[in-house]
Amino acid sequence: MQLHKLSFLFFLSLLIVTGCKKDNLTLPPDEIGGKRAVGDFVRNNYDLSILAAGLEKTGLMDSLNQPGPFTLFAPDNNAFKDMGVTSAAAFNTMNTDSLRDALKYHVFRERKYIGDFPVQMSNKFVTLSGAEMYVSVSMMPGSPFSPPIHRNVYVNGALVYKENKRDIALANGVVHVIRKPLKYYPQTIQEFLQADTSLTLFVAALKQFKLWDGLSAKGPFTVFAPDNKAFRNQRLTADSISRMDPAAFKPIAMSIYTTEHKIRRIFSTDWQQINGNFGTNDTFIQLTGFIMQPFYEYNSYNLTETAYLKPMTPEGGAGTNGPYTINYKGSIAKGTDHVVTNGVVHKIDDLLLYPRTLRK
Structure with missing residues (x-):
């Protein structure tokens, strides 16, 4: 019951963390695959400020600045809002280990652009938490070939946004922004x-x-x-x-x-x-x-x-x-x-x- 409660607090109780003016999701062409690491990119994007708060609290922000490579499926602020995000107090009192495991489930140790995922259902990848996530890829209906920017991609049923919110290339990995946080429970x-x-x-x-x-x-x-x-x-x-x-x-x-x-x-x-x-x-x-x-x-x-x-x-x-x-x-x-x-x-x-x- 305690584990379920902690998972509930994570997905329903994160508060939007605001701060100074931050970057848009799209990187300038001269920075793609260049200087910035995954952790720094998340830290400096307002649309990912809730995710950044969780990564900072759990110490994972620094981990995502290590050599990697990493693929991060990043829920944006709207994704957390849809989960009912309202309370700063719940965020501050949350169990750090449970939060860390939940966030580690959004990352695996490879650099995978959309074009690298096979066009099939439920490609399995082992996340940093040790559990598997499932990435499904399909072409646009009626199209024998769709460029990666337009392919339909879902991870554990969560929509991967198209165009400039996927394939965000960074020095030590790649970020794809998703429509909702992933929910994994180490239970039957x-x-x-x-x-x-x-x-x-x-x-x-x-x-x-x-x-x-x-x-x-x-x-x-x-x-x-x-x-x-x-x-x-x-x-x-x-x-x-x-x-x-x-x-x-x-x-x-x-x-x-x-x-x-x-x-x-x-x-x-x-x-x-x-x-x-x-x-x-x-x-x-x-x-x-x-x-x-x-x-x-x-x-x-x-x-x-x-x-x-x-x-x-x-x-x-x-x-x-x-x-x-x-x-x-x-x-x-x-x-x-x-x-x-x-x-x-x-x-x-x-x-x-x-x-x-x-x-x-």
Whole structure:
């Protein structure tokens, strides 16, 4: 529980650190790959001031000025704002070791420009924290070749900005600016779910329907976790869940949340890339009697993200056995892409399917 609390404080409690006038993200041509190190670049950019504050607090700023080379995926200030950044006190009282591990997860020891990443899903890289991150790259839809500046790139489901916010070449590495902080927890899915008090009814349902024990295996698994309010809205309480007979329901009524325990790691942004470049036949999550679309779209004109889940019958019918669409809990920034040791968890604000409609 303490580890979960510290991770929560990191992603929700960093305060924007302001100071003297700082540089823009774009380097002058004569400085690209030249004098400035990664740490100094972050320190001297206003748009990265929250990240800079965390790096300073943990001593990582000096580490990022060492020879390297490093690749840093850098959340900008807007990324932290979307996580609900409000309190300076929370920042100052945060556990330094937990913060350091969280920030080290954004860096690995290679210089990787966008053009160096293979055009495929989930390229794995070991971060400075020792855990793996997953970088997915695709060409622009309908284009057999897109220059690196225009390729669609996501790391753990976080958008890598295009044009002058990627491939920022520095003396000891390269920086790519991302849309949201990366969330990694050195826990299993079971440990993650148990530590979150807003998911107690979901845990109870998994146990009642004999789906809990399988989530301790190696995986990777993808879990969509409805919060307690979602169950209560359907008049499902701890008591009523304990009295549900799994044999009276079609298995998909609850196994949809664990994507039937199939081995797969699905990030919130994957469908867009798979559908655009890699999905010749199967672009949806295939389930028994249903399919599911984890929709994602980034609007580069007004800089907004749209994301939701849509369960459907194979014929495309939606809304019969549950809501037409389901949103991520607390927005895409907060609810999606919680990477754990054996998979990824997404927190959602409604049930995917209503059990009462799936009685045998």
